[in-house]
Each structure stands twice: as structure tokens, then as C-alpha cells.
Amino acid sequence: MALETTEIQEKLIENFGSKVLQFNQERDIFTFEVDSEIITAVILFLKNDPALRFHFLTDLCGIHYPDNEENRQFAVVYHLHNWYENKRIRIKSFLNGSNPQIKSVSNIFLCSNWMERETYDFFGIDFVGHPQLKRILNMDEMVSFPMRKEFPMEDSGRTDKDDRYFGRTTTNQPIVK
């Protein structure tokens, strides 16, 4: 018998009540939101429950929503996969914009160690309980978190993008605004 999304939803609501919400089939993946306080409990439950068996963490990443209200400006997204039923789910957990903190799942899924480091590296999300939360891809001297929306895309040290070098200036004409 295939694992139905309604079964996942019922089991989660039965155990976690209103802290698990926004159940939604988004295209081909079942998605829901989890209160960031109980993320480790929910993931542990999904992994160990004999019916659910989501024993594989496919991906973990961050999102920045600068236009959201203060408590929903960051999100951490978890993709879980049940290999027995070939069923995938996506969990979103929203975090505070000025102090993004969430418990680490690195003791539940060892593979999340580097993924959490990457998410910290690019979004500055603090994974509480992570054994070695330091930058993984960017250089250690970097002070900003480059995937945050306020971070400029282009390097300010670039010197060869001056229009004068490409004959694109209109020196003899007044600039029309």
C-alpha cells in the first residue's frame, strides 16, 4: 500500500497539533510548514515512525524573504525521501529576520552537517548544536552572507565595466533623464 499524503498529515497533526500547518500539494511534492521550535522532533518522528520512514535527507537549504514580516524573513527547507515508498516531502520552517536560529539536525542526519554549514555560509542562519558551524565554500575572511537579498550581486572592485572603454558614452550629447 502506497504511503498517502493524508496519512502523513494525520500522523503529524495527531502528534504535533497546530505546530505543523499549511499542508499543501505543490505540483508533485507534498509540502508543509513546521514551527522552528520543534523541527528536530518532527524530523526525528518522520525518520523513525514505522509507517513514515523518511530516512533520507535529500537537501537542506535556506531562503531569504526580506519583504515578509519580521518573524518570517528566513526559511530553512528540508527535503526528505522515503526510499521504501519512493515518497518525497518538503518541510519549510520560518525564522526571525534579525536573529535566524534553528536547531541543528546534524545528529539525526549526518549528511546535513555540510548542508547546514553551507546555509550558514550563504544566509547566516545559526544552527544551534551544530558541531562545527563555520564557512564552507566562501573564504573565511568574508564578513557578509552573500545570498541575502540586500547583498549586492556585483563585485565593487570591478574596474573594467566603465562604458568609456566600450565606446558607449555620449559625450557630446546632453544626458536625457
Added chain:
Amino acid sequence: MSDSKVNMVAPPEGVTGEGFFATKLNDVVGLARANSLWPLPFATSCCGIEFMATMASHYDLARFGSERVSFSPRQADMLLVMGTISKKMAPILRQVYEQMAEPRWVIAVGACASSGGIFDTYSVLQGIDKVIPVDVYVPGCPPRPEQIVDGVMRLQELVKNESVRRRSSPEYKELLASYNIQ
């Protein structure tokens, strides 16, 4: 020797007489250096693939005295930086340059090494001349092997005409100091 196709480099300007040839030390040293540049390829991406073609039999960089590709910076004269250098890699590139013995020359091959190329972004070094001095820039994305050979030949011209005293001149020391290299 009559059927040999070996091309010899022309001797420098000088005075020839019976049993002697007199010329400037500068020219002799320059000639020797320019025709035995040992390259150190620092290849990180597609420009490196083009350099492999440049080294191989069809384009044959060995014709220019660069037969022996050195993979140790300590025995190399000519550092060829080919490909995107991320900011995280910049200190390593710098360390490689520092390990090279004087005299040393640098060619930035391709758009990325020269200016950052299309990667105008937070993680990419906007040209290797931000961390080490560069003698020749080869444009292209990636450049054809002919262009790389042209770059090497232009460097040979620089080497031929370089004074033997240049590396101890105050200008050169100032240049290195501006890059914070001892």
C-alpha cells in the same frame, strides 16, 4: 647537417672578428632566458584545456623553448594562470608566485584570469593582478592556442629586452612592495 630543419635563434647584435664575438651581457642573458622559459601551468578551467592543446604536438609550445613544463613553482620561470580564480584561491595563487625564484614572469590567460571575465560576483577575484603582478594578458574566453602562443612570444620579447639589473632595481622592489610580496 645539410638536411636538418633545426631553426637556430639569430645571435644578438655584436662585433664579429676572427675567432671572437663581442656583445652585451644583457643580450646574451636575455636570449638564453627567453628561449628556455619553463612554464608552470596554473589551470583551473577551460583556458587550461586550451593550454593542453597548446602544449601538445599540434601547436607544440616546445618550439619556443618551453618543452619542460614544470609542476613545481621552484623550477619555473613563467607562471601561466588559466581560468577563474576565486577569492578563496587567491592566497594559494599568491603562495605559488612567492615560491617561484627570480626572475619570474606571469601570463594571465583568458578573460577570467585577466579581469574576472563574466564572473562579476562576490566570490571571484576580479583579475589576478589584484594579488600578483602580471606581464602579459591574453584575451579570449577561452583564447585559441594560437593566442596563447602569441602571448608566450610577446613575453619572450619582454624577457629578451629585460635588463639583468631590473630585478634588483628600486622600481621593481616598489612593484613587489605594492603587492605586499617580500
